[in-house]
Amino acid sequence: MKSRRNFIKQTSAATLGALIGSRIVFGKNLPKDYVPVILQDGDPYAMFNKHKDMVVLNNKPWNIESAPHLLDDKITPNEKMFIRNNGLIPEKTDVNKWTLTIDGESVSKPKTYTLQELKTKFPQHTYQLTIECGGNGRKEFNPPAKGNQWEYGGVACAEWTGVRLADVLKDVGIKANAVYIGYYGADVHLTGNPEKVVISRGVPMNKAMEDETLIAFKMNGKEIPLAHGYPLRLVIGGWPASVSGKWLKRIAVRNIVHDGPKMEAPSYRVPCKPVAPGDKVKDEDMCIIESMPVKSLITYPKTGAMIDKGNALNIRGHAWAGDLEVAKMEYSIDFGATWKPCKLDKPANRLAWQHFSATVSFPEDGYYEVWARATDSAGESQPMVLPNWNPKGYLNNACHRIAVKVK
Numbered sequence: 001m002k003s004r005r006n007f008i009k010q011t012s013a014a015t016l017g018a019l020i021g022s023r024i025v026f027g028k029n030l031p032k033d034y035v036p037v038i039l040q041d042g043d044p045y046a047m048f049n050k051h052k053d054m055v056v057l058n059n060k061p062w063n064i065e066s067a068p069h070l071l072d073d074k075i076t077p078n079e080k081m082f083i084r085n086n087g088l089i090p091e092k093t094d095v096n097k098w099t100l101t102i103d104g105e106s107v108s109k110p111k112t113y114t115l116q117e118l119k120t121k122f123p124q125h126t127y128q129l130t131i132e133c134g135g136n137g138r139k140e141f142n143p144p145a146k147g148n149q150w151e152y153g154g155v156a157c158a159e160w161t162g163v164r165l166a167d168v169l170k171d172v173g174i175k176a177n178a179v180y181i182g183y184y185g186a187d188v189h190l191t192g193n194p195e196k197v198v199i200s201r202g203v204p205m206n207k208a209m210e211d212e213t214l215i216a217f218k219m220n221g222k223e224i225p226l227a228h229g230y231p232l233r234l235v236i237g238g239w240p241a242s243v244s245g246k247w248l249k250r251i252a253v254r255n256i257v258h259d260g261p262k263m264e265a266p267s268y269r270v271p272c273k274p275v276a277p278g279d280k281v282k283d284e285d286m287c288i289i290e291s292m293p294v295k296s297l298i299t300y301p302k303t304g305a306m307i308d309k310g311n312a313l314n315i316r317g318h319a320w321a322g323d324l325e326v327a328k329m330e331y332s333i334d335f336g337a338t339w340k341p342c343k344l345d346k347p348a349n350r351l352a353w354q355h356f357s358a359t360v361s362f363p364e365d366g367y368y369e370v371w372a373r374a375t376d377s378a379g380e381s382q383p384m385v386l387p388n389w390n391p392k393g394y395l396n397n398a399c400h401r402i403a404v405k406v407k
């Protein structure tokens, strides 16, 4: 608690406002080192403006997960959006001095932009983008994998506004030998060592140059909340959210596959070929996760729903499929023996999750489970109970299941 108070004390009114989730109207009058009341108790829910049902998995670094029933909104609001940090949130964020530098082997002349330049020089675009932590669903794997035990809530689809990474890279001019981009953020390593990079990941050039790959400065029409990368972040939908670098300061355009911290095996990698649960896998047999697998969540009702006999149940939720579209959505009330179709909407834009709904009737009273299964445009479906085990517990896209009692 003490260090957090110190952090808050040294922070500007603008950053405090970002923490609280609204502008401090008379912020210029705040006494020096004064901690606003809402932040005084160090309550992460107040500090990050999160819903009370969110689950804190870790506080150093902060990792907070959402839950299926909290993700019912079509566009995820900040209050229900998971936080996944590998290091410490940057303490002194002076937006007026914030710059983004583009450099690396495949850039002849590195270039640095102020926030203002980025916002005025390039066309702005807004997309709904699904980002899911590679470790979402880790909790279900057996043997268990180390790391945050994410259940279902490490996913979100917010509306992001920014400029295209492609437009900025074209403005800088990149060489033909460019292979990968790698981001660098302003967050601080857990050791406090300023020389150490917390995480620096990236994507191949073809993903970097997609229309939807944004250098974003707004989330859901407002400045990005501090925990989610204020004032600037990469947002790269459909791939593990670890490629969406927060507190973005620098992008290196590399002539090799980027080799920053957490690019190397076994981080964000899975066995190139399936292995048996518990197997040891050599580093060279682990492959970088690219597009995320097809997945869905029932966001209404919450598991444990009780309904009266004879009443139908309206279910709804979202489905997503990495770089692909979801082509089909089904539900089962007989543990996967038979499946019925759900109504499935088209995505608002490429890489946005898609909404589904169905009216479910039950033949008699008793205990049921409603299982939901999405199939992507390449014909891949979610596994019913668990996908292939992997040493780090990534990519669990098993069918989501809710309990329902009819009486």
Ligand SMILES: Nc1nc2c(c(=O)[nH]1)N[C@H]1C(S)=C(S)[C@@H](COP(=O)(O)O)O[C@H]1N2
Pocket: 081, 082, 083, 084, 085, 086, 087, 132, 133, 134, 184, 185, 186, 187, 198, 199, 227, 228, 229, 240, 241, 242, 243, 244, 245, 246, 247
């Ligand atoms: N600079 C920086 N960017 C980062 C991270 C981080 O620790 N530092 N975590 C990554 C991971 S692993 C995930 S899952 C997403 C989480 O984004 P969110 O906290 O906005 O939900 O941010 C990614 N970007």
Ligand SMILES: [Mo]
Pocket: 084, 132, 133, 134, 135, 240, 241, 242
């Ligand atoms: Mo992540």
